[in-house]
Every structure is written in C-alpha cells, then in structure tokens.
Amino acid sequence: MHELITVITITKNRPNLLERAIKTVQIQTYKNVKHLIIIDDCSKTLKMLNEKYKNDPKIEWEYYKRNKEDKSGPNVLAKLRTYAIHKVKKGWFSFLDDDNEFYPEHLEKLYNFALKENCEAVHSYREVLYKDGTPYLKEEYPWGRTHKQKLEMYEDMLKAGVVKRGSNIWHDRFGYTVDTNVWLLRAELFNNKEIPSEYTQKDYDECNPEDEKMMKLLMQNNVKVLTNKEVTVKYYLGGYSNESDNPIEGTVKWEN
Numbered sequence: 200m201h202e203l204i205t206v207i208t209i210t211k212n213r214p215n216l217l218e219r220a221i222k223t224v225q226i227q228t229y230k231n232v233k234h235l236i237i238i239d240d241c242s243k244t245l246k247m248l249n250e251k252y253k254n255d256p257k258i259e260w261e262y263y264k265r266n267k268e269d270k271s272g273p274n275v276l277a278k279l280r281t282y283a284i285h286k287v288k289k290g291w292f293s294f295l296d297d298d299n300e301f302y303p304e305h306l307e308k309l310y311n312f313a314l315k316e317n318c319e320a321v322h323s324y325r326e327v328l329y330k331d332g333t334p335y336l337k338e339e340y341p342w343g344r345t346h347k348q349k350l351e352m353y354e355d356m357l358k359a360g361v362v363k364r365g366s367n368i369w370h371d372r373f374g375y376t377v378d379t380n381v382w383l384l385r386a387e388l389f390n391n392k393e394i395p396s397e398y399t400q401k402d403y404d405e406c407n408p409e410d411e412k413m414m415k416l417l418m419q420n421n422v423k424v425l426t427n428k429e430v431t432v433k434y435y436l437g438g439y440s441n442e443s444d445n446p447i448e449g450t451v452k453w454e455n
Contacts, residue, residue, distance in 0.1 A: 201231045203290050204306055204383070207283040209276055210297040211239035214247040221258065223300040229307035235286065236260040237279050261286075270398065277396035277409040280379070287386040294379040298330075298435050305431035309383035312427040319385035320417060320424045322377050325432035327367050332435075334367035341436055342406050352406070369434070373417075373424040379410045380432050388422060 210217045224234045252258045269275040313321045327335040343349030356362045359375045371377045395412045
C-alpha cells in the first residue's frame, strides 16, 4: 500500500482556477492522495467548494479568517503553508498553488524516486508558461522588480544551470531556487519548525518570497535534497509574485 500524499493548496478569489487545480490532483496516477485546501478568507471560494465537492472524501478544506497584521503575498502564504504542514503532521505532502497544474504522473514519479533514493525531500523540474499556456521564452527572470534586475537574475540562473536559452524549462536547483509546486516532502521535517513569515522591503526588492525561505529552512537543517530531473509541473505566470505580467483571475498585489 502506497503511503498517503497530501496535496496542499492555498487559495483566494480564484474559484475557476482552483477547479482546474483540483482536477489535476484527481487525475494523478498515484492514487492514495488527499487534497487539503486552505481558503484564504474568501467566501465565494467556500461557496463553490460546498456546492461542488462536499461529497468528495478525498478533498477537505478549512477557512482562514485573516488577522489585521496579515498582508497579501509571502506574509500570509508562509503562515498558511506552515499551518497546513503541521495539520498533515506526518507522511508526505506537496504543494499545488491554485493557478498551476501537475502532470498526471507527477506525484508517482516523485514518490518512487524518494523511495529509491531513501530521501525525504525531493523535487522535480517545471515548465514556465504564460496564463494562456504558451511557453515563456523571454531571457528574463519574470519575477524581477525592474527590467535590469530581471536580466541580471536570468544571467545568474543561466550560470547555475536553472535555465537554458530558448527553453521554458526551469531546472530547479537546491540552493538557487526551488518553487513550492515542485516539492515532495516528509511532514516530519517541519515538526516544530515554521516557514518565516516576516516579509521586509529587502525581501521584496530581492525577490525573496516564502518559496526561498522554505528552501533556506531545509538548508539550515542540513536536509538531504535530490531532484528526479523530470518536468512534471506546469507553472503559469500571473500570480502573486508577478502581478505585472498580465494578471490572472484573482491576482492580489504583494503588500510590503
């Protein structure tokens, strides 16, 4: 019997995209999967889930009412990711943001790889797409704050082997950048640990969201990390961290 994998989705104001994300979990070739959805203070999302998925035993959701200090972007995302991981408590989990998709074999390939390598923290690669599904081929780091920064950060990623000219495949590399959507992790790695939720102007300027802070948390705790080098995630531009690139449904600007 394969172990349970919990897919965690944090969502706000994107019920249509959330339905696409739900479907991409439902068609996974790995069958022992639960989908945990954390609703970030959004009544219309709660209404949609209650109407369409209340009888699905593999989907559960919780409603989070924001506090006054919560700020849209990495601040509240880090809190909700930590909350969800601690709710899982043990076993495997992955993240799927509401605007992205898994390939059908994504979880199965990562799970088999983790078992083969005896590794509790593994990740895949991803393809980066515009919201209409066309490949992102600009030689720019799409999350940069200025055009100059986008060019400089792309060159850094090029040197690190994360990107290749003329390709929309991002070869996520531990120590440089690992997007939250490509991970498969043991929940026990985060026992009594929290993804830092403080989000400063410096973090904003240097494009240092909760993805990078989670990666650094693993580095600080000397966690062994491996990649299966498989491209099994579709990452669509236009979400929280790239609001200027033709925003998608429900995009909320980062607050700092």
